[in-house]
Amino acid sequence: MLVPTDTRTAGELSPEDLEEFKRLCGQNLDPSLVPTAHQIEQNIPIYLAEDVGPLALSSKADRQRLMDEFYRCLLHGPGVFAIKGLMARAVAERADEVAQKVTPDEFRSQPQRRLFGFGEKHVCEDPENYAEYYSNPLIALVSEAWLGPAYQVTTSYNSIKRGAPEQAIHRDYHGLKPDYPLTTQVISQMLTLQCAIAHTPQPLEKGPTRFMPFSNHFAKGYIAVKSAEYYEWVSPRMSQMPLEVGDAVFFNPATFHQPGVNPADEHRSMNLFQINSCMSRAMESKNTLKMTKALWPVLQKWAAYCPGFAVLVKSSDRLNGSVSNHNGHGGSCRHPLEIEALIAATSEGYNFPRSFWKQTWEGKDASQTEADIVRRALVEGWDQDRLFLALDEHHELRRP
Numbered sequence: 001m002l003v004p005t006d007t008r009t010a011g012e013l014s015p016e017d018l019e020e021f022k023r024l025c026g027q028n029l030d031p032s033l034v035p036t037a038h039q040i041e042q043n044i045p046i047y048l049a050e051d052v053g054p055l056a057l058s059s060k061a062d063r064q065r066l067m068d069e070f071y072r073c074l075l076h077g078p079g080v081f082a083i084k085g086l087m088a089r090a091v092a093e094r095a096d097e098v099a100q101k102v103t104p105d106e107f108r109s110q111p112q113r114r115l116f117g118f119g120e121k122h123v124c125e126d127p128e129n130y131a132e133y134y135s136n137p138l139i140a141l142v143s144e145a146w147l148g149p150a151y152q153v154t155t156s157y158n159s160i161k162r163g164a165p166e167q168a169i170h171r172d173y174h175g176l177k178p179d180y181p182l183t184t185q186v187i188s189q190m191l192t193l194q195c196a197i198a199h200t201p202q203p204l205e206k207g208p209t210r211f212m213p214f215s216n217h218f219a220k221g222y223i224a225v226k227s228a229e230y231y232e233w234v235s236p237r238m239s240q241m242p243l244e245v246g247d248a249v250f251f252n253p254a255t256f257h258q259p260g261v262n263p264a265d266e267h268r269s270m271n272l273f274q275i276n277s278c279m280s281r282a283m284e285s286k287n288t289l290k291m292t293k294a295l296w297p298v299l300q301k302w303a304a305y306c307p308g309f310a311v312l313v314k315s316s317d318r319l320n321g322s323v324s325n326h327n328g329h330g331g332s333c334r335h336p337l338e339i340e341a342l343i344a345a346t347s348e349g350y351n352f353p354r355s356f357w358k359q360t361w362e363g364k365d366a367s368q369t370e371a372d373i374v375r376r377a378l379v380e381g382w383d384q385d386r387l388f389l390a391l392d393e394h395h396e397l398r399r400p
């Protein structure tokens with residue numbers, strides 16, 4: 001049974017519910033669930049990018065094994081894991097400089113700076129750095145593992161220093177209300193993935209985010225997380241780990257968590273990802289057309305030096321890292337899966353909703369996605385004018 005009750009909504013919390021919550025959160029992570037993890041700290045598996053990065057660009061079997069492991073961790077396990085060194089330090093630091101640059105003047109002196117829609121600003125300000133950042137094959141692999149293909153990436157930059165208000169312990173994803181069916185509350189966690197990438201060092205004294213491992217298993221958690229009784233039990237038992245620049249934490253949005261207070265004068269900065277299944281709604285909108293156009297010159301350059309990308313696109317198995325060996329262009333050559341990750345993070349990969357009226361009665365072809373058009377343009381060597389025209393026409397086709 002998907003939910004442990006035959007009532008439609010969560011209803012009132014009972015004393016038995018609290019006991020069940022304590023039992024769930026009292027579990028110890030079985031190391032056999034996460035065999036590739038380098039270590040387990042306070043019930044949170046910690047991976048090293050140097051271990052899992054090569055697997056993300058490897059054979060289909062290797063990739064599948066790793067995806068299964070991350071999936072198990074998010075669903076059956078503690079609901080949270082870290083990957084140390086996911087992002088090259090210089091790439092994360094440059095992204096942080098971009099965030100500083102695009103911060104409106106009136107926000108600069110505030111103790112908390114939250115830049116919604118950061119990805120869009122990032123690609124317009126520095127498309128090269130954006131490409132380095134979002135072509136990360138591990139972000140793509142974890143997203144695919146939890147959400148399947150055609151996911152949508154949105155990011156907001158968050159920077160906190162002394163004086164910023166403390167956040168409550170919470171779950172993510174829209175703050176579901178009690179009048180939603182309990183099934184909706186449970187399923188929503190499987191259609192959303194949260195990720196945070198450290199842009200500045202996060203020692204414990206600067207308040208990196210705390211997590212309550214296994215709290216994702218509690219069906220009534222969206223109700224319980226607002227209860228003082230649960231708060232008091234959870235707060236002293238949360239796990240917290242220091243992070244270095246470029247480290248990432250991925251978590252199931254139903255895992256109770258709380259960003260800590262930073263008492264220092266220097267900001268603690270993270271880039272917060274919300275990655276959504278094509279079957280759920282993201283909290284933020286993003287202009288994929290604008291972003292795709294801004295990224296195009298970099299994509300064009302990368303693909304020109306990556307003959308394997310065309311092989312990958314034409315193959316029947318587009319996510320097999322060993323389908324297309326890249327070669328012959330030294331350091332300038334990207335792995336085809338890096339280009340694929342970059343397109344997936346930027347362009348619309350799902351072809352609904354669209355206008356069936358135009359397709360049926362006006363004979364237009366709206367079956368391709370924005371991402372498909374970009375892939376085709378790269379493989380067939382389109383120039384910018386041809387691509388931009390095709391993208392504009394495609395967007396018109398999706399409108400009612």
Ligand SMILES: [Fe+2]
Nearest residue numbers: 170171172257
């Ligand atoms: Fe959160």
